[in-house]
Amino acid sequence: MLFNSIQFLIFFPVVTTLYFALPQRFRWVLLLVASCYFYMAFIPVYILILLFTILIDYFAGILIEQSVGKRRKQLLAVSIVANVGVLAVFKYYNFFIGDINAVLGLTGASQLSYWNLILPIGLSFHTFQAMSYTIEVYRGNYPAERHLGYYALYVLYYPQLVAGPIERPQNVIHQFKTKHEFDYQRVVDGLKLMAYGFFKKIVIADNLAAYVDSYYAGIHTGAGLEINSLVAVALFPIQIYCDFSGYSDIALGASRVMGIELMKNFNFPLFSHSVTEYWRRWHLSLSTWFRDYLYFSLGGNKKHRYRNVMIVFLTSGLWHGANWTYVIWGAIHGCFQILEDLLNLRQNKGFIPFLGTTIVISLAFIFFRSTDLSMAFQVFANMVSPHFDWHNPLLSKKIMLVTALFLAGEYWLSQRDYLPALNGLRKPLRYGLYYALILAVIFLGRFGTGNQFIYFQF
Template sequence: MLFNSIQFFIFFPIVTALYFWLPQRFRWILLLVASCYFYMAFIPVYVLILLFTIVIDYYAGILIEQSTGQRRKLFLVMSLVANIGVLAVFKYYNFFIDNINVLLGITGQDQMSYWKLILPIGLSFHTFQAMSYTIEVYRGNFPAERHLGYYALYVMYYPQLVAGPIERPQNVLHQFKVKHDFDYDRAVDGLKMMTYGLFKKVVIADNLAAYVDYYYGHLGTQSYNSIAAIFFFSIQIYCDFSGYSDMALGASKVMGIELLKNFNYPYFSHSITEFWRKWHMSLSTWFRDYLYIPLGGNRKHKHLNVFIVFMTSGLWHGANWTFVIWGAIHGAFQILEDTFNLKQNKGIVALLLTNVVVALAWVFFRASDVRTALHVIANSVNTRFDWHNPLLSKKIMLVTALFMAWEYVISRNGFLPVLNALRPAARYSMYYIIVIAILFLGRFGSGQFIYFQF
């Protein structure tokens, strides 16, 4: 179910109203059933994959806590193998076969066959969230959850099920057990976040997507400019993904459940290092805590560890060499910044250079293959732009420019604090502007959020 769909506009108020109407002891049942329904709106049978890993990790957590010595590690490994195994089969099997077939082709041997599998929505997200639970139990940072229903809800909770943020058990599990009474101010703040996220998605991201998608589908068309497509996608993916996160955090906030912040205005960063402290923060900290530090962190082989993390992050995003190259670019620039102490630069030049690097790296993220990405970058010397292009009107460009200016204004203190501090007339004017923009400029039914594919 998409956050920008009519179905969700019906689903959300019904579930929320029932949540506050039901006694506390039944609320977890409602949220679990609603979450299953939410997920099954995509491909119903794939809910069985989640249930499979939920049962394994639930019992693994208890066995880890009850065991000592090597048995604890054995149960952790069994849990991780189950989770990574499911991810490997559905997401990486055909990628693996692709690369094997290249080698077989060179030697003249028969090609291996592919499996016709559809990647379950958000598989990488809930796999990493499940893994964080068993790792935290193994490290002694969190007690094993004895209630199967609450643990299942931790994995299945619908606001962040398919595109994060990737939660930790310490942050969210206990919140399901606390009675949250309806709070008007909190609910209003949650709805503001949801509305702002919807604005980012349907007004900014989806309008820019029309131009970007056409460009990548018609490479070489003279009236479609590479530089425009490159930077429009940079804004598109930010508004698409952070818009989803805003809606997820807002929907959960209405019910009194606080989720991890996932974005902190990354395009106002002055280095790639700073960018990754502000972009997809729940994934960045996941890799820091569960891969970078165990590899040795800053203590030994620091730069190698950084590069491994970003190569892995690229592969996490997709089974394609374009994603690996995207991760390698970010890793290489972090190493350069650390080597030459470039992280300390805070001027406008550093900000612009950071955004150029990020935008060019996004080309590999967006392109279907490496050759296409290189073609787009090589073609960026063409600066001709068709101002009369029907896929991107001047009013959308103006709205996008005003949006980025507003993002800069709120980047220091955050959306809600700045908005709520405005005088009533200015605040209500902002409400009307956002709602009117959604109604008259929004593109509904334009497709799912970009990060659903991961």
């Protein structure tokens, strides 16, 4: 189920109303059933994949806690292999088969067959969340959950099920067990966060997507040349930020309404002054996941630091998709983090570091957005002699003005805490902003079933 759908606009108030109406002991049942329904709105049979890994990890957690010595590590390995195995089959099998077939083609050997599989939506997200649980139990940071329903809800919780944030068990499971009374201010704050997320997605991201997507769709045919390539490249980082952080705002807001706090996933990354700072602000639940479970396991800063950085970012690239374009995107970010450390550029502030970081991020995103390497290289070629068409109907002056105002507002918010700052405004200005936000969504928003969130594909 998409957040930006009529179905969700019915689903959310119904589930939330029932949540507060039910006694505490039944609320986990409601949320679990609602979450299953939410996920099954995509491809119903794929719920079985989640149930398979849930059962394995549930029992693995209990057995890990009860075991000693090597057996604990063996049980953890079983859990990780099961999770990564499912991810590898659905997301990476055809990718690696393609490379293997390329080698076999050189030798004249028979080709391996591809599997006609549809990637389960959000598979990478709930796989990593499930792995967090067994790793935390193994490390002794969290006791194994004996209640199967609460553990299943930890994996299936609908606000963050398909695109994060990737949570840790110690942050959310105890919240499912706590009774949350209806709190007017908390509910209002949650709805404000949701409204801002809808604005980011429907008004900013989807309008910019119409321009950017048209450019990339016409790369190989030449149709995209009527669109300014420099503008398309510059707008994509804003589009993907508004798309992904918009989802996160809706998820955090919907959960906050019920009293369950999820971790913050973005901290205004568009205003970073280095690539290192960008990753301290962008997709925090994923970057901290790789830091805690991969980087530190490899030795962290203690030994082979730069090797560890590259492994993390190459893995992060591959996590995003089964394509060499993502691997190159990850490699660029890893290389610049190492370069910034060697040249002591991490702490630099000012316009020049900001501009340089923005350019690097935008150019790296060309690989992220391109469907293959030839498309990426064609985009770079187009940028040498960009075609300037400022009157393209896909990007009106009205949308550009709204985007500029949005970025100015984001910068203002980046200097302070979002909700307290908003609530602290004078009442006329505060309500003026609310009405402006609502009117922008109604009159400038792009509605339709095709406007799926970008990170759903991961």
